[in-house]
Amino acid sequence: MKYQGLFEPIKIGKLEIKNRYAMAPMGPLGLGDCEGGWNDRGIDYYTRRAQGGIGLIITGVTFSDTEVEKPSFPNTPNSTYNPVQFVRTSREMTERVHAYGSKIFLQMSGGFGRVTIPTNLGEFPPVSASAVPHRWLDKTCRPLTVEEIHGIVESFGKGAYNAKRAGFDGVEIHAVHEGYLIDQFAISFFNQRNDEYGGSLENRLRFAKEIREEIAKTCGWDFPVAMRFSLKSLIKDFREGALPGEEFEEKGRDIEEGIEAAKLLEKYGYDALDVDAGTYDAWWWNHPPMYMEKAPYKEFAKITKEHVNIPVIMAGRVDNPDTALDCLNNDICDMISLGRPTLADPDIVNKIRTNKLSQIRPCISCQEGCMGRIQTYSLINCAVNPQAGKERLNTYNPIVKKKRVLVVGGGVAGCEAARVLAERGHEPVLYEAAGRLGGNLIPGGAPAFKEDDIALAKWYEDEMTRLGVEVHLNTKATEKEILDKSFDAVIMATGSRPKMFSLGDDEKVYSAEQVLLGQKEAGNNVIVVGGGLVGCELALDLAQKGKKVTIVEALDKLMAVNGPLCSANKEMLEKLIPFNGIDVVTGARVTGFNNGVLTATVGEETKELNADSVVLCVGYASENTLYNQYKNELDEVYLLGDARQVSNIMYGIWDAFEVANHI
Incomplete structure (x- = not known):
């Protein structure tokens, strides 16, 4: 078999997993019920991925605390709210998953804190390690009390115990990763406490350490516990993240401290590290759009693996099996984690195993069906696979008469x-x-x-x-x-x-399609009229090819009418525009193009912009x-x-x- 190395078994703790593929955790919005258990959609969703050959399924985020960030059902399951309901519905799911030889971990969260998406998790006051700005809201977070921290830790023990009873093979802690609540304690930029949970790295990781110890108390040290872990934060400031290749001063966790954190987490008894990079302030790192290169975490996973002796799992656009195999062979990681690719094609692992690569439906990293809908509608689906998250509803209907x-x-x-x-x-x-x-x-x-x-x-x-x-x-x-x-x-x-209109000298006025397909040569100095998604992506493409590009947009900001776009995609593209030297003129009404000069009215002023061509991206x-x-x-x-x-x-x-x- 060409990809034999991807199908060798591996152990996390004492648990053997049949191959090197994990299903990456993605928020299970829409998959829970009103009592903190799983609904039929959730059970079908994870079972379908097990059927497709995944070795280890890691569920999307669930909660165990019921006091600080109070549950808002049926958004996400909770393993302590109604233990009987949670165990009953989980047991049905784990038994079905196990029928296919897959293992399954419950991902357990300490909370979202300053990164809570308001549409998802109710109206409780945002909390954090310290009084820091919320990621999305114009609010300052309330610091957790020591008693609240102890309560959350205790809930982890109870929740993990219920997960073990329900047939889960282990749990993954969410997370010293992506700037979630436990990570807000771990990162000094967010943690200005002067008690036992602040100051030194050991103190800032105390929350994570106590969670591991509490789970060991209720489940034993043999019950596997993984940690979702971001080696580097890539924070320039609050709500300001760094782009790939950008020089900046790291305000969050840098690689050197990340290495020390990884070593400590192994020392505390974590059985695996599920590695990526970024925070909500640099969200495109944790949820890489198509503008991010494939396998963007290779550097971070390799560094982590060089300093720990427990398995390293790596996610992040590793849908190409040749890339995945190279990562294993070059000691970059021990397991490959696929999130969005398993939404696009739940059979991707079996198709890789049987070398039917042409039959794999590709993920296009648009994040419109998954993260965009999670943010906007509290639903997880897939743009290219209408059956994802709706496996039973959208099963193929039998035909009565062939047509x-x-x-x-x-x-x-x-x-x-x-x-x-x-x-x-x-x-x-x-x-x-x-x-x-x-x-x-x-x-x-x-x-x-x-x-x-x-x-x-x-x-x-x-x-x-x-x-x-x-x-x-x-x-x-x-x-x-x-x-x-x-x-x-x-x-x-x-x-x-494409919508087209006359500007005067129309011989040099093109559609985006004409330029993208090479039917027209735009020249070296190009004006793109229209700052929606098509216009911005065209401008980025031209700029990366060395063209001088200006976007002229009638509204007051770019991509104002597109949506719902995932914030990771939209924010990264917005930042890539100036990063690639693209000029932007907003609030502008284009009035003509003659003799290589575009005229536009901006407020009371008339602007003149030189260009070799004008590309209209004003809709279809x-x-x-x-x-x-x-x-x-x-x-x-x-x-x-x-x-x-x-x-x-x-x-x-x-x-x-x-x-x-x-x-």
């Missing part, structure tokens, strides 16, 4: 519709006017940092072949095909077209002409994707799945 279905358009909506129809046993026939499938994935995936968009388009191409879907490229569907009585239903997924218009022309002549017809409403990849895929799964 022949015409699909017009080969963007994500058309491809997803055809894929789902074929999976269910229908006979889709797909027509695409362009020479390849993917629609807006193709120009959108042109920048180097959007490679996974191209991978998704390639995956759809491969799926059409695997499923035997009849595909007609370079072919526009005409009245003959649309009204062909051999089709039982028609799906119109004809996409959208639905292309629904065929639907409107024939909708009343067809018995069963559906309008999907941008043709119905201009949106994003996620809703194009989700809507297509919903419709195609019910034909």
Whole structure:
């Protein structure tokens, strides 16, 4: 087997795990019930990942304290609130997970403290180690009392005991990592206490030490306990994080102290370190967007592994099995942790084991279905996999009668519709006017940092072949095909077209698609009109290619109407704009472009900006002409994707799945 090294067993403490893959913890929002247990969605969700071959599942964050950060059910489970309910529902989950030979750890949190996302966890006053600013709210946190710390520690012992009773194979502590509450004690920037929990590193780690000892009291030292651990914080200041490659003064935990912390955590009895880097103040590090390189924690994991003798687990965009194997072979880490890739494809580990790499549905690191929805709606899903977090609800429906279905358009909506129809046993026939499938994935995936968009388009191409879907490229569907009585239903997924308007000298005014696909040469000095997601990503791509770029935006800030975007993606992109020397003019109304000069009105002032070209990124218009022309002549017809409403990849895929799964 090519990837044999990824499928060797490993031990955490005395617990043997069948392979080197863990499922990284991701907030289980929407997967709990009103009594602190797991709902059917949660049980199905984790069981499905075990079925897909993961060696160790680490649940998303759960709580044991019920006094300081009071539970707000059914957001996340709590192992002490109603122990009977927690054990009963957890037992059902762990038994199903164990049926597939997987092990499962409960991730237990000491609390969020200053990084509490208000929409998720209720209205309790924010707390922290000291009186420091909250990450999101205009509030100062209240320092925890010693009695409250002792209460949280005691709850860990009780919660871990309930987890052990429920069949969990161990727990992971959340965390000396990402700036959560226990990390707020560990980092001197947040901890200005002068009691036994402040001052020296040992004092600041006392909270973590006491948690490990309390769990040993209730569960024994043989019960495995891992620690989620960030070696380096990458904090420039409160709410200010550092970008990759940026020179700055570390205000949080630097590598030297991180090494000492790792050694102490091993000394305290932790059985593994689950390593990354960053904090909520530099959130893109802990939840790396597509703008972050693949496997960004390699340096931090390797340093950690060089200084401890317990297993090191590493997450962070390590979806490529060759990269994963190199990390093991080069002593960077001992296990690979996959979070978002297991949402995109729960079978990723089995597909790697059987070398079916072309069948792996890629994660595109958009974070719109996972972290974006967690932040905004307290739900965890996946943009490219509509079944994630909805395994039972969105199971493939059996068909009563096989139908022949015409699909017009080969963007994500058309491809997803055809894929789902074929999976269910229908006979889709797909027509695409362009020479390849993917629609807006193709120009959108042109920048180097959007490679996974191209991978998704390639995956759809491969799926059409695997499923035997009849595909007609370079072919526009005409009245003959649309009204062909051999089709039982028609799906119109004809996409959208970029909005364009005249500025005068229109020979040098282009669409983003024309520039991204290399159909037009933008020149060395480029003005991008429109500061939404498309405009900002295009500007970043051009700047990274050495162009001088200016973004001109009508609103008062960039990306004002995009969403819901995960804060990690949006904030990183916002900071990458000035970091890459891109100028920004906001509150500007463009009035013309002539003789290489763009004119724009900013307040009472008229600005003149020199440019070799202007690229319009001012949105898209639905292309629904065929639907409107024939909708009343067809018995069963559906309008999907941008043709119905201009949106994003996620809703194009989700809507297509919903419709195609019910034909």
